Amino acid sequence: xxxxxxxxxxxxxxxxxxxxxxxxxxxxxxxxxxxxxxxxxxxxxxxxxxxxxxxxxxxxxxxxxxxxxxxxxxxxxxxxxxxxxxxxxxxxxxxxxxxxxxxxxxxxxxxxxxxxxxxxxxxxxxxxxxxxxxxxxxxxxxxxxxxxxxxxxxxxxxxxxxxxxxxxxxxxxxxxxxxxxxxxxxxxxxxxxxxxxxxxxxxxxxxxxxxxxxxxxxxxxxxxxxxxxxxxxxxxxxxxxxxxxxxxxxxxxxxxxxxx
Numbered sequence: 511x512x513x514x515x516x517x518x519x520x521x522x523x524x525x526x527x528x529x530x531x532x533x534x535x536x537x538x539x540x541x542x543x544x545x546x547x548x549x550x551x552x553x554x555x556x557x558x559x560x561x562x563x564x565x566x567x568x569x570x571x572x573x574x575x576x577x578x579x580x581x582x583x584x585x586x587x588x589x590x591x592x593x594x595x596x597x598x599x600x601x602x603x604x605x606x607x608x609x610x611x612x613x614x615x616x617x618x619x620x621x622x623x624x625x626x627x628x629x630x631x632x633x634x635x636x637x638x639x640x641x642x643x644x645x646x647x648x649x650x651x652x653x654x655x656x657x658x659x660x661x662x663x664x665x666x667x668x669x670x671x672x673x674x675x676x677x678x679x680x681x682x683x684x685x686x687x688x689x690x691x692x693x694x695x696x697x698x699x700x701x702x703x704x705x706x707x708x709x710x711x712x713x714x715x716x717x718x719x720x721x722x723x724x725x726x727x728x729x730x731x732x733x734x735x736x737x738x739x740x741x742x743x744x745x746x747x748x749x750x751x752x753x754x755x756x757x758x759x760x761x762x763x764x765x766x767x768x769x770x
Contacts, residue, residue, distance in 0.1 A: 578594050579591055579592065581662055590661065595630050609625065609629065627655050630724075633726075636726040640695065640701075674709055674748075685754050695726075697765070707745070708744075
């Protein structure tokens, strides 16, 4: 056996030990372990740890269609959100709809792992755009392969709740803020979220934060305006429960200068 193979075997055993320590620390079930913490992902974590980006994963925050979010802790003791896109069970076809047609990823190879890595990078870049134009969202820190590290929104004991899980004191103000966010994304960041709803907005200290930017597309994308109409509809429909009425078509025209 070559020394190179011997070192690789030793590394794999070390990674397996680290995986078991990680799983026991954050208390995830076997299904999550198998779907999320494969060896390639663990190697990515090893690099993030060695580069002093992360120290530990603390606890699970959420599970989505394509990935899981955990709270992490940096070597300096700062809480961060760590999103891990699953490389084996992600909804591959769902992702393609949003990436194919995006000029930023025109040269991407269309295999599963490359697509998921591109999706992770895409969310990172979209979060950068929101930060530049003043739309509240988790600040991006770093992305590597299928792992995205970003600002943690929440208290020391629990993450911020989703908009769908809170009762708003001043719903009209939050509605106006979200429409303003959609407008800024389109006009200043040249971006459409593509899936904004009460499920993709955090509410913390009486302020909304946009999350889940992976599917966000540039306005040059062939489906951008269809996605924008859907975003507007989702927000207007949700706030109907607070007896807030708004003209979706007029909002769309105000944002784009085009007719619905």
